Amino acid sequence: VYERRKETIERVFADMKEKHGLRWTTLRGKEKLSMQAMLVFAAMNLKKMATWLWRKGISPLDTLNFYPLFGVLKKILSRYIQPLFSKLGKQGLKFCFVNKLKYRK
Structure with a gap:
């Protein structure tokens, strides 16, 4: 049980941190x-x-397959993400984008 947990749940936390x-x-x-x-x-x-x-x-390039997803994302962005970025301020925005570039391969 613990070996399987290590492969699934613990991996999520490790990815989240790193x-x-x-x-x-x-x-x-x-x-x-x-x-x-x-x-x-x-x-x-x-x-x-x-x-x-x-x-x-x-394929993610086929927008017809992702059309429902885009609708959901648009709602999430307008309702949660835009107000979030205004609350985080410049320091939070810098952290969000610079940190993501750090791990690109």
């Missing part, structure tokens, strides 16, 4: 930290969904 910059933060306050964590979780879920669709043989 690839998505949750090892440390430059933000202050519970609200800002919660918003940063939610953004990271949303990004991780989108990556999982894109990988799942790709393995099913659905």
Whole structure:
């Protein structure tokens, strides 16, 4: 049981810390930290969904297959992400984008 858990659940936490910059933060306050964590979780879920669709043989370049996803993303962006970026301020924006470039291959 623990060997299987190590392969699935612990991997998610390791990726969250190393690839998505949750090892440390430059933000202050519970609200800002919660918003940063939610953004990271949303990004991780989108990556999982894109990988799942790709393995099913659905090309991400085919916009017809992703049309429902775009509608959901548009709602999420307008409702949660835009207000989040205004609350994070310049420091939070810098962290979000610079940290993602660090791990590109």
